[in-house]
Amino acid sequence: MQPTLDWRSPDFPKIFELYDRADFAQEFLRRNPRYRAAYRAGTAPGRSRAALRRLARHWGLVFRR
Template sequence: MPLTSDWRSPHAADNLKNLERPGFAMEFLRRNPEYRQDYNRMARRVAAGTVSEEAATADLAHRWGLSFPVQPWPPCMRRTGSMAPGTSS
């Protein structure tokens, strides 16, 4: 898992100041150890083929109170997920 940046650094603090509520909430959530474990568990289940990506995402969203108001990228255009813990915004 990639290391997260030091949230106490001036650069990180400046980035957080510019976030709107959803972005700030995501930054807070992605640092939550329980969310990180849950996300990794979901990713392993999808990779193993025991659950579809859509079902796993819906389950994760339900448990963590997440909503996705826009349609996700089609699989051929998908980038590294911003919901992934440890990614920086």
């Protein structure tokens, strides 16, 4: 397992050099408490596929099949 890179490290910005738009969007959503709460609610056991589609539409997501 690789050690976690400290954000204060001078090498930290280098991890973002290869990121594309999707990578940055994923990082934004992963850290967004409102998205995380909506994702938990939309993917809770017993929820319909329609709930997941509403979640995706609200946040502008596209899930590949």
